[in-house]
Amino acid sequence: MTVERTAARTPRRSAGSKAGTTGTKAAGTTGTKRTTRTTTKKGSGTASAADPQLVQLLTPEGQRVKNAEYDRYVAGITPEELRGLYRDMVLTRRFDAEATALQRQGELGLWASLLGQEAAQIGSGRALNDDDYVFPTYREHGVAWCRGVDPTNLLGMFRGVNNGGWDPNSNNFHLYTIVIGSQTLHATGYAMGVAKDGADSAVIAYFGDGASSQGDVAESFTFSAVYNAPVVFFCQNNQWAISEPTEKQTRVPLYQRAQGYGFPGVRVDGNDVLACLAVTKWALERARAGEGPTLVEAYTYRMGAHTTSDDPTRYRGDEERLAWEAKDPILRLRRHLEAAHHADEGFFAELEAESEALGKRVREAVRAMPDPDHFAIFENVYADGHALVDEERAQFAAYQASFADAEGV
Ligand SMILES: Cc1ncc(C[n+]2csc(CCOP(=O)(O)OP(=O)(O)O)c2C)c(N)n1
Ligand SMILES: [Mg+2]
Numbered sequence: 001m002t003v004e005r006t007a008a009r010t011p012r013r014s015a016g017s018k019a020g021t022t023g024t025k026a027a028g029t030t031g032t033k034r035t036t037r038t039t040t041k042k043g044s045g046t047a048s049a050a051d052p053q054l055v056q057l058l059t060p061e062g063q064r065v066k067n068a069e070y071d072r073y074v075a076g077i078t079p080e081e082l083r084g085l086y087r088d089m090v091l092t093r094r095f096d097a098e099a100t101a102l103q104r105q106g107e108l109g110l111w112a113s114l115l116g117q118e119a120a121q122i123g124s125g126r127a128l129n130d131d132d133y134v135f136p137t138y139r140e141h142g143v144a145w146c147r148g149v150d151p152t153n154l155l156g157m158f159r160g161v162n163n164g165g166w167d168p169n170s171n172n173f174h175l176y177t178i179v180i181g182s183q184t185l186h187a188t189g190y191a192m193g194v195a196k197d198g199a200d201s202a203v204i205a206y207f208g209d210g211a212s213s214q215g216d217v218a219e220s221f222t223f224s225a226v227y228n229a230p231v232v233f234f235c236q237n238n239q240w241a242i243s244e245p246t247e248k249q250t251r252v253p254l255y256q257r258a259q260g261y262g263f264p265g266v267r268v269d270g271n272d273v274l275a276c277l278a279v280t281k282w283a284l285e286r287a288r289a290g291e292g293p294t295l296v297e298a299y300t301y302r303m304g305a306h307t308t309s310d311d312p313t314r315y316r317g318d319e320e321r322l323a324w325e326a327k328d329p330i331l332r333l334r335r336h337l338e339a340a341h342h343a344d345e346g347f348f349a350e351l352e353a354e355s356e357a358l359g360k361r362v363r364e365a366v367r368a369m370p371d372p373d374h375f376a377i378f379e380n381v382y383a384d385g386h387a388l389v390d391e392e393r394a395q396f397a398a399y400q401a402s403f404a405d406a407e408g409v
Contacts, residue, residue: 053253054299055279056269060327062335064274073278079342085126085273085335086343087351089118092142093330094284094355095151098362099141099158103308112139116271116303119329120236122146123276124204124229124298127284131172131201133194135187138176139236147173151358152365161369163380181207181214181244184233188220191229191287202287204232204280210241212257213249221261221293230287232280233258233295236270238302243315258295270300271329301327374400 057067057074058095096114103111114121121142128134128146136143144154149171156165157176162176187205194201211217212235224231237254239246250257258265265287268279276298283294301324305312337343378393 025160049118051063053255053267054112055266055275056272057274058269058272058336060271060332061336062332062339064336067275067278070275070278070282073281074274077274077277078341079337082333082337083347085122085277085345086330087125087338087354088122088142088145089273089330089333091355091358092118092122092145094358095145095362096141098306098359099155100304102155102363102366103158108155108308109160110306110307110309113302113304114139114141114261116301116324116329117236117238117298118142119273119333120234120270120276120298120300123273124206124234124280124296127277127280128204129201129284131199133172133174133187133190133201133203135174135176135183135190135205136176137180137183137206137208137211138178139208143206144173146172147157149173152362155362155366156369159366159369161372181211181216181220183207183390184211184217184220185223187233188224188227188229191231191293192223192227194230195228200288202230202232202284204234204284206234206236208241209235209237209239209249209254210244211235212240212254213241214259221258221263221295224293225261225263228290228292230290231293232283232287233293234280235295235297236300238270238300239320240302240306240312240316242306242310243312245316253297255295255297258293261293262307263293263295265295265297266298267297270298271324271327271332273329273333298397300329367386 054066055070057065058069059065096120099108099111100113102108117139121140122145125134125143125146134140134147136144141151141154145151149166153165154176156162166173166175168174174183174186178184184205184207187203191203194203205220207217217233220231221233223229235254237246241249253267255265257268263323266279266283268275270276279296283296286294290404300401301321303321303324334343334348375393375396378389378396381389
C-alpha cells in the first residue's frame with residue numbers, strides 16, 4: 001500500500017504546535033512541497049497507545065504524570081472535583097449496563113453501549129461550558145449525563161416510543177445521530193452561525209474512527225478550517241467500526257488528518273479522564289478565542305459489542321480486550337483517588353448505593369414508558385403537512401382497519 005503526503009496550505013491563523021499535536025506549524029510530517037510516494041507498513045494507521053504523541057496525565061496505575069503543555073488546564077482541580085469525575089463515570093457505566101440488560105429483557109429494541117469510553121466522554125463533557133453546543137452520535141451517554149439530560153430520556157428512541165426523547169435546546173445537546181458522520185456537518189454549520197452571531201461559545205462534534213472515512217467528515221473539516229469555525233472535532237477512536245478495525249479506515253494516525261486541512265490535531269489517552277478534560281479544555285479555548293477548529297482523537301477501546309445486535313467474538317480475540325481492561329478508565333482514577341487519599345470507603349459505598357438507586361429508577365422508567373399513538377409517526381415529518389405523507393397515513397389507516405375486519409369475520 002502507498003500513501004501520498006501533501007503539504008498543508010498556509011493557515012489563515014496560526015495553529016498550535018504543542019507536543020502531541022500536529023498543526024500546520026508542527027514539525028515532522030509537514031512539508032512545504034509535494035513529496036514522493038512513500039510506502040507504509042500495514043496497520044500504521046493504528047499506532048499503539050504507547051505512541052509518544054499520546055497525551056496522558058494519569059497512567060493506568062493511577063499515577064499522575066506531568067505534562068508541560070496540558071497540566072495547566074487541570075492544575076486547580078480539587079479532590080472533590082476528582083471524586084465528581086469518578087462518580088460521573090461510575091454512574092454512566094451503571095446506566096449503560098442497565099440499558100444493555102433491559103435490551104436483553106426485551107424492553108429496548110437495541111442499545112449501543114459506551115463501556116470503556118467513560119473517560120473520553122466524561123472528560124470532554126466536563127470541559128464544556130453551559131452555552132457550548134454538543135452534536136453527538138448514538139453512543140454519547142456519558143456526554144448526555146454531563147449536559148444534564150436525564151438518562152431515562154435517552155432510552156425512548158431505543159425502545160421505539162419516540163424519535164429522540166429530549167429537547168436539544170434545553171441542554172445544548174443535539175439529538176442522537178445515526179447517519180454516521182452527518183453531525184459533523186451540522187456542528188460546523190452551527191459553529192459558523194455562532195461565529196456570525198459574535199458569540200464566544202464553542203461547538204463540539206463527536207464521531208468515531210469509522211465515521212472519519214465519511215465524506216461528510218472531510219467536508220466539515222474543510223469548511224470549518226476555511227471559515228475558522230469555533231468547533232472541536234472529538235473523535236473517539238475505539239479501534240472498531242462494527243467489525244472493521246481502524247487500520248481499515250486510515251494509513252496515518254487519525255489526529256494527523258487535521259494537518260492536511262490546516263488545523264491542529266492531538267491524540268489523547270481516551271481512558272484517562274484528566275487528560276481528556278485538559279485537552280478538550282485547550283481545544284475549546286482555541287475555538288472561543290477565534291483560533292478555529294481542532295481535532296482531538298481520544299484513543300480508547302469499545303469494550304463491549306458495537307450494539308446489542310452485534311457479536312464481537314466473530315471478529316476479535318480476547319487478548320485485545322484483556323489488554324484494554326488493564327487500562328480501564330474507572331479503575332485508573334480509583335487507584336489515583338486511593339493513593340492520594342482523596343476518597344475513603346464511605347465515598348465508594350455511597351456511590352454504590354447511588355448506582356443501585358439509578359439502576360432501579362431506569363428500569364422503572366423504561367417499563368412505564370407509554371406506547372405512542374400509532375399515527376404519531378406521521379405528525380412530525382413536515383411542519384405544514386404533505387400530500388405524500390397524507391397518502392401514507394391513509395394507507396396505514398386502511399392496513400390497521402384490515403385487522404379489525406379480520407377479527408370480525
Ligand atoms: C451513513 C451511514 N453508513 C453506515 C451506517 C451503518 N453503521 C452504523 S454504526 C457504523 C460504524 C461506526 O463506527 P465508528 O464511527 O467507529 O463509531 P462507533 O460505533 O465505533 O462508536 C456503521 C457503518 C450508518 N449508520 N450510516
Ligand atoms: Mg469506532
